[in-house]
Amino acid sequence: MGNQTLTTIAASGTVAINTTTADSTAVLPRPVRRVLQNFLLVWLDANIDESNENFKKPLQCLRRIVATITTFTDVDECIDFLSGIQNEKVFMIVSGVLGRQIIPDIEACAQLESIYVFCDNQSIHEQWTKTVPKVKGVYTQIEPICEALRIDRENCDRAMISISFNGIDALFMYTQLLKETLLDIEDDDAKSIREFVDYCRLQGDIDENHIDKFEREYRLHTPIWWYTGPYFIYSMLNRALRLMDVDIILKMGFFIRHLHQHIETLHREQQSTNTMTSTLFQVFRGQGLSIENFEKMKRTKGGLMSFNNFLSTSCNRNVSLEVFARPAAFAGPYSVGILFVMTINATSCKKSSIAFVDVNKHGQKTLPPNHPDLASSYNNIGSVYDNMGEYSKALSCYERSLEIRKMALPSNHPDLAASYNNIGMVLDNMGEYSKALTWYGRALEVQKATLSPNHPDLATSYENIGVVLDNMGQYVEALSSYERALEIRKIGRPSNHPDLADSYNNIGLVYNNMGEYLKALSSYQRSLDIRKVALPPNHPDLATSYNNIGVVFKNMGEYDKALSLYEQSLEIRKVALPSNHLDFAQSYNNIGSIYKCMDEYLKALSYYEKDLEVSQKALAKNHPDLGKSYNNIGEVYDKMGEYSKALSYYERALEVWKIALPPTHPHITVVNGNIENIKKRL
Known part of the structure; x- marks a missing residue:
């Protein structure tokens, strides 16, 4: 992402802008300590045992993301703990059984940011979690939780910067005065660093390895390197500025001074060499705001806002929008996604005390070029571009991720299979079906070499291959691949498991495309029968089943039956899904297509326009x-x-x-x- 974004940092620690409104750390049971980060991780599971081997690997994985994990086996104790949190956001891992019990009591908690359900039976718990916006997913392995937590932690830090909505208010002035005082202090940096490191160790809230690295290597890197790197400095400093925690601000005074001086020096260099070539240029910042702060912001139209920190922005509007603002908009009913658009007048800034720098041109690098974490970053960016429909950019990111993983990992590592799969998925979306088939085949070969013959991931790979073959019109081969996936699932799943319903649904899709409509109806009906038993009456998958059966009746020319089924599907979606969910676009599109077939063009146009309206928003x-x-x-x-x-x-x-x-x-x-x-x- 370094070549795609221009990042600027305001050196003063505070920025005021005119506003307009536009369309080896410990796992502690009940810690009582000073919190230094913006977030906490809570894990609730009746069976959690830190000495048990089944929990050691997950804990090791989670410690790389969040230093301290607060564990609970009792629901009431967990609720008491959450009710006492005021200034931090809480990420929560919960077992499926206890999640179902506790989530109705805590989902309205403003400090609860994200919930990750960790269980053995994904499909069962996906049924009730789909209506809980704060549940980010249902997982059977810890690795995807760690990856989701890494992204959510970054977004949390980004959203929890201090913003004042009352123009030049007291907080803005206090921050300015404190900054000026810190910049004037002349002290022993070596002593300040040592005292800061000792303080961090006493709190137990930061990864000990990161503290050791900071103590050992502080002088080897620039202040911007430390501030923008994947360590604790960014979160700790911005939390202190947000809460005006003078104690921590003073302990970090040496770093604030060094960072400010570093930015000022670079600013002078870049101004003198005309690095900022345009007199006027725009930068963007995407983040989430609480409903309360959003309302405050709307009331400041025409006034001033102040960011009381070292502000990071990007010149890439799409990255700011899609990576930060849009996810915040869909995070739940308590969050609003905001895209700040700031026009910088470089000429006017020459007369200002506020400095800004292009960090990318400074050449900041936080990881070696072939580090596996970079592969994950490229993979995540690729996923964003994929969801945006920018498939060429997604493919480029996925390929870069694969290059790194090939150098860093053994040839049969599961992450390589994931990369092969992602590349295949993008190529399928691009209509490059032969190439997609090749990449899906590579993923399958790695999985065959590393997984048991009936592992669920193999069924997923056979399904992916079936999708491509179906798109290529190779229906017999697609049917064979889907049936292989079904065989694997029959061995590992009970007869009414929702995964079997998915397989029957896919087989129905192929028969429909082959024009064998009675066989398609039979497969779709088997899928629907399972879903009726396994899922609640208004589950979105039932809407999918009614929709697909409607497609078959449409193809058979039975438009009244098709329309009835499409409408039944739409009614379920109205109950089960938020109004801007993309499935509504499918419903409106299909109803419109029926009216078009019936020559009722005005009705068709009305539904197609509803489809477009939802799609443009989503x-x-x-x-x-x-x-x-x-x-x-x-x-x-x-x-x-x-x-x-x-x-x-x-x-x-x-x-x-x-x-x-x-x-x-x-x-x-x-x-x-x-x-x-x-x-x-x-």
Whole structure:
């Protein structure tokens, strides 16, 4: 990401801007100590035993992310602990059984940031957690929890900076005065560093290895390196500034002074060499705000806001929006995603005491180029681009991640299989089916070499291969792959397990594409029967089943039955899902398609426009699914004889697909044909 983002840091520790409103650490049972970080990790499990081998590996993994883990086996004690938290955000790991018991009592807790359900039976607990926004996922292994926790921790630190919404308020002035005092202090840096390190060790809230590294290597790296690196400095300093914890601010005074001086020095160098080439330029910052702070911000329209810290921003709007702001918007009902857009006048800043630097041009590097953690970072960025529909960028990130993993890991490491799988997934989305099949095959080979013959991950790989073969029109081969996945799941799962329903659903998809509609209905019905037994009555997967059966009836020309099933699917989604969920776009699209088939074009247009409205809110502006929405609306206008409007929507679809898809993709061929036909009529 270093080549994609320009980061600036305000050296003064406070920034005021005009505002506008736009559309080997210990695992402690009950610690009573000074908290130095913005977050706490709580683990609730009736069977937790720190001496048990089943818990040692998870604890080791989690310690790399959060130094101190507070464990509980009793629900009431855990609730008492959470109710006493005021200034920190809480990440919580909970077993499936106790999660079901405690979450209704704690989900409204403002300090509870994220919940990760850690259990043996993923599908059962996914049923009730889908309606709890703070549940980030249901996991059967600790590694994906660690990865999710790493990302959520970064977002938490980012969101918990100190912002004043009352213009130049008391906090802003106190911070300025304290900063100026610290900058004037001349003390013994060596002594200050030693006292700071000793203080951190006494608190027990920071990874001992990170403290040792700081003590041993402080002079070997720049202050910006320490501030932007994956250590405790950023979180600890910003927490102290947010709470005006003078004790910690004074103990970190030497670092604040060094960081300020370093930024000022770089600022002068970059200004003199015209590193900032433009007089005016924009930077962006994405983060979450609480509902309370969001309301305060809206009331400051036309006034001043102040960021009372060393502020980090980016020149890449998409990264700020998709990596930080958009996830905050979907974090739950208590969070609002914000994208700050700041216009910097470099000429005016020359007269200001506030310095800023382009950190990337300073060449900050926190990890060696082939470190496995960098592979994870590239993988995460790739996932963001993938969700945005920017498949070429996603592919580039996934390939970089793979390069690092190949150098750092043995040839049959599971992370390599994950990389092969991710690359295959993007290529499938791009319509590069042969290439996708090759990469999925590589993932499968690694899994065959490292996993038991009936491991669930093998079933997932066979399903992925089946999807590609289905897209290629190789239906017999796709059916064989899906049936292999079903065989594995029958061995490891009970007969009414939801995973079996997924397999029957996929087999139904193939039969539908083969035109064998009765067999498709049979498979879809088996999937629906299992889901009715295994899932609650308004589970989203039931909506999927009714939707898919509706597709078959549509293909059979039984439009009334199809419409009834689509509407039944939509009603479940209205109960089970938030109003901006992308599944609504599918429902509106399918209902619109039925009305189009029935020649009721105005109704079709109404539902297609609802589909587009949801998609525009949920997807990036060049996501290929938006192209589908534009194309569908164009087809309705085409049917209605409104050729100018049809042409406009076809061209918008083509514009999106040209950016998101390779030039040989079938969607581009279809819309080019539509445009050519329309132009003949105009």
